[in-house]
Amino acid sequence: MNSLGKFLRYISWPAVCGILLGLVVLQYQQLAELSNQTAPVESAEAEAPAAPTFSEAIARAAPAVVAINATNVNVESIERASEDRFTLYLGERASLGSGVIVSDKGFILTNLHVVDTLFDAFDAEVTLNDGRKVPATVVAWDEASDLAVLHINMDNLTPIEIGSEADLEVGDIVFAIGYPRNIGQSVSQGIISAISQDTEDTPGIIQTDAAINPGNSGGALINAQGKLVGINSSIFSESGNFEGIGFATPASHAISAFEEMSEQAIEANAGYLGVITGEALNAQSSLLFFGIDNIRGMLVESVDEGGAAQRAGIQPGDVITMVEGTSVVDGQNIMMEVRNKKPGDSIDIQIYRDGQNFVLPTTLGFGQAIIIEP
Secondary structure, three states: HHHHHHHHHHHHHHHHHHHHHHHHHHHHHHHHHHHHHHHHHHHHHHOOOOOOOOOHHHHHHHHHHHEEEEEEEEEEEEEEEEEOEEEEEEEEEEEEEEEEEEEEEEEOEEEEEHOOOOOOOOOEEEEEOOOOOEEEEEEEEEEOOEEEEEEOOOOOOOOOOEOOEEEEEOOOOOEEEEEEHHHHHHEEEEEEEEEOOOOOOOOOOEEEEEOOOOOOOOOOEEEOOOOOOEEEEEEEEOOOOOOOOOEEHHHHHHHHHHHHHHHHHHHHHEEEEEEEEEEEEHHHHHHHHHHOOOOOOOEEEEEEOOHHHHHHOOOOOEEEEEEOOOEOHHHHHHHHHHOOOOOOOEEEEEEEEEOOOEEEEEEEEEEOOOOOOO
């Protein structure tokens, strides 16, 4: 019996250790299986993109919203000068509004009432979010929709991302971005108050309680993702101030109108280079200006600020010697080569500068050609 007891005591510790080791191994396998089951869920959660914060959404859209300063010319009074003659007295009025860059080609969408005038006689200047300023040309408009398209000759533009108002619901958060009362770019938050649908006679409209004040017209109404859902157009107010009832043209209608208007504008306009040229060089003037008598072409007197020529690198004092492979002999020669192109088309212009010839690829813009010759 003593021998049996000693034997049992001898094998009891290895047996107990073996049992404990088995339990540990079993538990480890169970934990591994549980980990494998939960891993895909954790991975899926990690891969899900986080919704942008409001500040991120605004930062995405803000560079595309610009200030528009226009000088409107209107009839202030009429005086009868004689039985069959009237004298019109004109007055200028500053118009401040906002616009949205919708194309990296320089197209800006705004409200027609921001730039409209009785005689369409106005100057407009656009100020970008980064402080750059450039003259703007009104190239198309739609009175029924109160929309207008401006064009600026400028590079490094940030078009807004287009959303869909079809995804909006009453109560969704939106932001109005614009330049109210000439205080700089400003953002106001609100919700969608109501959405009216398109009818045969009128397009739909978005109502919001986001603050829309004078100067906000033509600016962007964006959703929480920073996408354009409307063009701010007007407010309902008996006092002329913000009362919590603002209206915006839905993005789908505004962009559809823009595409149609911009296509018509391109088709109706010739390309614009943006230079004022002086005399056509002959042997005598070539010798006078450059010390040699064989330079032929048109001497550039000035270039439009931000225009196609300036952006291409053409400078006052250059001589335009060839356009699209055609030798330049006079200002009409340049005009015909350019007018055969459309805004947005690219042409090669050869210039003479500092004893060398350069070929400069040039993207044409909108404008009216001017030639000054003796």
